[in-house]
Amino acid sequence: MSLEVTVVGQEAAAEVLAVVRAAFAARPVLDPPADALSETEASIAALLAPGGGLLARLDGRTVGAVVLDPDGDALYLRRFGVDPGAQGRGIARALVRAALAEAAQREGLRRLVILARQELPLTVQFWRDMGFAGTARRPPYVEMARPVPHTVEVPTADAMRALGEHLASVVQAGDLLVLSGELGAGKTTFTQGLGAGLGVRGGITSPTFVIARVHPSLADGPSLVHVDAYRLGGAAELDDLDLDTDLDDAVTVVEWGSGLAEGLADAWLEVRIGRATGGTVAADVIDPEADPRVVELDPVGVRWLGVDLLAP
Template identity: 50%
Template sequence: MVSSHALDVSEAGPEHAETIADIIRRSFAARPVLDPPSTATDETAESVRASLEDAGGLLVERRGRPMGALLFDESRPNLLGLRRVAVDPDIQSRGVASAMVGVAEDTAEERGKDGIWLHVRSELPDTVRFWERRKYVRVAGQGDATLLEFGKTLWLARETHTPADTQALAGRLATLLRPGDLLVLSGDLGAGKTTFTQGLADGLGVRGPITSPTFVIARTHPSLADGPPLVHVDAYRLGSAGELDDLDLDASVADSVTVVEWGQGLAEQLAPDRLHIHLERRHARPGDPLGTRDPLGVAAGEADDLAESRVITVRSYGARWLGAPLRSTLLGPTEG
């Protein structure tokens, strides 16, 4: 059970079927009349129980009073669906739906999913905006586009312990890349951005060597096979997005895999669909006694072993990565 601002959000079982069915029916009945009408008001304790037995769901309570619920759907590989997202129409409290969504995303991670999907009626603009504010992206319309599909790819963080590990992780990512992909790399000096790019280049099979392009600003590495070229950009010395625009990268982005080091706040203009990859070095705090751990859980006595350790965070933006096996590909073993 997760408590959020006095809201208790817990995984629901078949024993909660009657309560959840009541919330769903009353919540959807209070919405504007839709054409065609929603089938949610036809839910019964039996139909909800079957859904809970199949994939589970969530129930939100405050001081024992049911306030919201949703049902999970595991019919799609590596994705968690959200159905019948409902809030009791008699309550005035805010935050119930947001609390459910946060716990649903945690549940998707715990179940090893890559992302989340759901359907939203286009006639409910407030509902559409709710999901858009939470970084859900429209996938497609169905039929007459009254039923919209939204999705979200879950972010991930992975620790590597050596430069070879970092390159291996990047090599895994390279298996998912295609022409038009943009990767924005950030991190302090020495965090491993160029090392990561070397792993990408090896995975893509492009001509090397891959070195920091700081003074050249941008280099193009053609494919040695039939894959896309790699455009490697270092924006460290660029002062504005306008200076990046002067490089005329727009002409090559659609046909290449483009990696921009130090690109955060500058390179986003190149493509709405992109990956942001942040690399951070791990260090034990100097002077900590053996066995004392820093906020990342590192014992001071392990400092020497962490000289090359990195935490690499990957976040996706745009519809390109919806449904892509990003987490399942990158969270496997990387050590050789």
């Protein structure tokens, strides 16, 4: 199975319309009915004019579509649909991820917004699962939004520490940061910078052998809770950690926490660290200066809407 998502313009109006008609016709009858069912090729072309759209093709067949509608700092997802015959294959999720990536490349966009029918709880839950949170009610719709991720090139270990130290000026008590990346990618180096910026006590090292450490603030700021979830068997074990602090009063960093730690909070900041080159070194002699990193900062939840992570 080959799934490809591409950016398209008005020239793809007929393909987008075909997906919209198939997807919306298969939905339950609503009152008032969905406006999408009255679309024409001309009206879809007009919708595509400002910001284009995305088409998903499965083995060459068009099976998913969304119109991208920029409005101020928001990118609205309009006429989002997947052909009923292709559902259950991750196409909707792929469209959302592609929309996030596209928004991240366009200047000035800080949030993705969708208007979901409140009578369709499974649809609303899908958007929640994709990191969207309700921001307003516009009957018969609920407006849901999520922040746009940022990508930062980090050429050295010092730059990784500096990124962590900068984010210390953005985070606050109760925030959760979920770190991911291969062994030696720089997760602990990032946390060292965060701890320095927060002004906490104690040297920050990898917590692998103790699973979690609490670093109290040396000033009036929040403590730093540093957790390594690598050896944990699941989210339940993470939730059962006997931490000598209230997470609402601390900034919590969980290394190797993707897929485990998100249940600790309603909002979190994903910090995904990847190598910018393909070079590798032995696991026990990893050189943090061996090659540059690319860090994706992916904020999830209402807490991060309107927060400029990279503001000086």
